[in-house]
Amino acid sequence: MGDAGSGTGGSVTKVNLSEKFDLFSEAWTPKIVGDMNGMHVKLAKFRGDFDWHSHENEDEMFLVTKGTMRIAFRDRVETVETGEFIIVPRGVEHRPGAVGGEYHVMLLEPQSTVNTGDNADSALTVTELDRI
C-alpha cells in the first residue's frame, strides 16, 4: 500500500497520516501523499508566518491534524484547531500563520496549485514537490 498512483484508473492508495508526517521535519514544504480527481492530497508542517497570497483558480482545503492553525484574511483572523478544516475559495487572500509552535495540515488542492499562489516569487515558493 502507500502507492501514490494517479488516482485515475490507478491503484488504491492507503495512507497513515502519522507515519507520513514522521518522514519529514521541514516547514512549508508540502509532500504529496495521494491523487484524486485532478487534485493532490498533501501533508505539510507549518511554523511561523507564511506569505500573503491567493490562488486565482484553485480552492484550498486545510485539515488540521495536530496543533492549531491561525490563518489571516484581509478582514479577520481565523483559528483552526486540530480536527477542524477550513476551505479558502479561489481568489481570497490569506496568510497561514503560527499560534506558537508547529502544526500539521492535510491539504487538498488542484494539482496546478503553487503554494504561494500569486506571490510566486516568494522565497517560500516550492515548485517541485516531493512524493512520500
Added chain:
Amino acid sequence: MGDAGSGTGGSVTKVNLSEKFDLFSEAWTPKIVGDMNGMHVKLAKFRGDFDWHSHENEDEMFLVTKGTMRIAFRDRVETVETGEFIIVPRGVEHRPGAVGGEYHVMLLEPQSTVNTGDNADSALTVTELDRI
C-alpha cells in the same frame, strides 16, 4: 462560520468535524459539509456492510476519523484505521464494510458522485444529500 458556500468565489468555510458528526446518527447517509473545486466534502457514519459498487468517473477518498473501516475489493480486504485514508480510483469495485461497530468517515468526491455508484437501484442509494 460553517457557511457551506460554493467554494468558488464564495465565502470561507470552517468546520469542526466532531460538532458536525454530533448532528446526525443515521448510517450510510453522507452529509455535505463543504465544497471545493467541484467536489463535495461529506461526513458519514457507517455501520454494517454496504453494497458492492464502483464509480465510473469519480475517484473517492475516505478519511477515517473514528473507528475502523473495512473495505473489500474483488481481490482483497483492506482495513483503514482512524487517522488513515484510502483513495479508491474510478472504476474499482469496492464494498465498505464493518469491523464490529460504527466508524466515521470524511469523504471527498466529485459533486456528481452517487453513493452506490453503478448500483444506483440499491435500497441504500441516497440521491438528495443533506447539507449540515
